Amino acid sequence: MTLEDTGAFVAPDQLPATVTAGDEWWRTAVIYQVYPRSFADSTGDGVGDLVGITGKLPALVELGVDAVWLSPFFRSPQKDAGYDVSDYRDVDPLFGTLEQFDTLLGTAHEFGLRVIVDIVPNHTSDQHAWFQEALAAPEGSPERDRYMFRDGRGPNGDLPPNNWESVFGGSMWERLTKPDGTPGQWYLHIFDRSQPDLNWENLWVREQFHDILRFWLDRGVDGFRVDVAHGMIKQAGLPDYTPPVEAASMGGSATDLSPGIENSVVHPDPPYWGQDGVHEIWRGWHAVLAEYEGDRVLCAEAWVDPLSKVALWVRPDEMSQAFNFAYMFTDWKAPALRRVIDESLEAFGGVGAPATWVLSNHDVIRHASRLALGADAPPQGAGIGPGSTVKPDRALGLRRARAATSIMLALPGSAYLYQGEELGLPEDIELPDAARQDPTWFRTGGEKYGRDGCRVPIPWEADAPAYGFNATGASWLPQPSDWDGYARDAQEGIVGSTLELYRSALRSRRELNLGGGSVLWLNGYGSSVVAFRNGELTVIANLGPVPVELPVGRVVLASEQIVGGVLPTDTTVWIAPN
Ligand code: NOJ
Secondary structure, eight states: OOHHHHTOOOOGGGSOOOOOTTSOGGGTOEEEEEOGGGTOOSSSSSSOOHHHHHHHHHHHHHHTOSEEEEOOOEEOOOTTTTOSOSEEEEEOTTTOOHHHHHHHHHHHHHTTOEEEEEEOOSBOOTTSHHHHHHHHSOTTOTTGGGBOEEOOBSTTSOBOSSOOBOTTSSBSEEEEEOTTSOEEEEEEOSSOTTSOBBOTTOHHHHHHHHHHHHHHHHHTOOEEEETTTTSSSOOTTOOOOOOSSOOOTTSOSSSOOOTTSTTOOOOOOOTTSSOTTHHHHHHHHHHHHHTSSSOOEEEEOOOOSSHHHHGGGGSTTSOSEEOOHHHHTOOSOHHHHHHHHHHHHHHHHHTTOOOEEESOOTTSOOHHHHHHHGGGOOOTTTOOOTTOSOOOOHHHHHHHHHHHHHHHTTSSSEEEEETTGGGTOOOOOOOOGGGOOOHHHHHTTTSSOOSGGGOSOOOSOTTSGGGGTOSSOOOSSOOOTTOGGGSHHHHTTOTTOHHHHHHHHHHHHHHTTGGGOOOEEOOSSOTTEEEEEETTEEEEEEOSSSOEEOOSSEEEEESSOOBTTEEOTTEEEEEEOO
């Protein structure tokens, strides 16, 4: 398929450079996260699929991103939306076939888009052949040693081996029942009980994953986003651990990961996160990628703090990038933002890695809602829903989200976008209980809503079934009835729409090489303002209530309309010399 075939209009200067080898493209890349089940559904069964994604690639070229990260589409019982893999070398029939994946990849490459796949090495599905073999094998067998089986505590081993609490709620341990009906050993699962943790001290496990990487590299993928890259090695002896404060559920040791929060305390990592032993694993993966021509990326999902610790994941012989969750969770306050930007550039730059920036993904409340909540935002993973006491103000959230994205896309390094944020989509806070699918909701008995609100299928067309997500109107999570205004076709070509804001930000970012530049802070604008130069471009964001007088220059981008030469509250502007 060519762009002409699709009827999409793309000005020649907007086309990304053709994929070339060895250029470390990821240092400056804007990477767009596709959550396959909610992107585009070609079959009409209510779940997005690979053919659907391929058909929409021109829309991503037009948007102006450099690469696509696909959340898991591998064979899986879908107990955690595909982050429970039962076969790492095949596509789940829900999403299509391996052949359709190859078509997607080839088409993306023709368009100059790189493709990153999501690899889930901390745990498998309990339906994976390795786990089934372990269950069938005796205690102490090599098959059992691939996972984390332990005897229970107490007189009959009735108590779990330690007190660790699963990320999704409840104990991190599940007890087996032997074939004769008597209780057996326990196995560890940081996440759902359907996601047993692998034993990464086991060399056989390590070799298997090297081969899995090669399987996808042989097909031509441009790299991997690595799930739970901070959790694979557990502290020896698996000691009891009680978190000192309520941390972000995916990891991190303090209530708030943001270094910008006053009095934020960084506690030692729990015995299951951020252990030093993980780095040897990443050196091995780095070596596997180096077997291949061209330049491939490894991006760590490592929820550890502080940023100087995250930087250990991206030393020259380990991964290429790590998500910057500290940035994601920084309060909408100018001093906090300046500090986290400085700390990020210093930490990542200190090891020769690019800084990364991210505001939304499939595990957090969409930033068009989160930024309206301020200190009332619940901890990561808890989510918001119909019964929450806090309700984000949509207009305020969107205004701040547009301003925040306009800061982010002017920063040097690599930026991650999550599908739908270019439409200004809010979190769906009205999802009915009966529709919820996140294991967090079930494992906490409905106490935490979880992450479904950011995973609702995205709107393409205002006046079509399922807003153009498919042709039948089916949708695995129901879409809100008032999303027509967010649909892509309702925003295309509309001056001031969020889609057009993203498009022009990405175009200017490319033209001005902002991803490859640097940050020079500009003083004199007051404490509620974030102001810096990146190359020739001046970026000013007003986070305070008082309008800020703008310097002379040409406005390249403004997150809201600028009237009378002053910058209103919650607005970001990019200014180039006249
Ligand atoms: C992190 C993923 O982003 C999340 O969606 C998933 O539930 C956990 N890892 C477990 O794989």
